[in-house]
Amino acid sequence: MAIGTKDLNVESLDGMDNARLLEALKSSKEELFNLRFQAATGQLDNASRLKSVKRDIARIYTILRERELGIRGDVAAEAQTEKNEEAAK
Template sequence: MSDKEFTSKALSGLSVEKLREKVVFLKKELFNLRFQKTLGELTNTTRFSMVRKDIARVNTELTKRKAGGSK
């Protein structure tokens, strides 16, 4: 995933359904990272914080849409 994919501008152009799909994908990725860490295969531990922040960005956009109506 590129860093530009999770900017507020990029996220605001997506539909609610696409945002929900991104959250599901990111949560699966976070699960896989935890699994790799347990097995000792994880080399880039900073990916944890990056994925968590991406999940937070997408959830923030979903909350904005919910509070402000549909966009």
């Protein structure tokens, strides 16, 4: 999955569990660090990449927070609930 592209939209992030979101967050932060380093040394080719990676990080944080507050359902919890309902039938 490419970070900072349309592949990392809200729908695809919503389908990930918290562990995968945290992995994506870690890789996005690493990429942002590298981009900032390139910008400081004058080697950055695409300055808009900084903006897109920052937005991806914000999207991930938003989904994690919404799950924490119960606004958005957790994928793993929903899957477990569905299994329990099927087993009860």
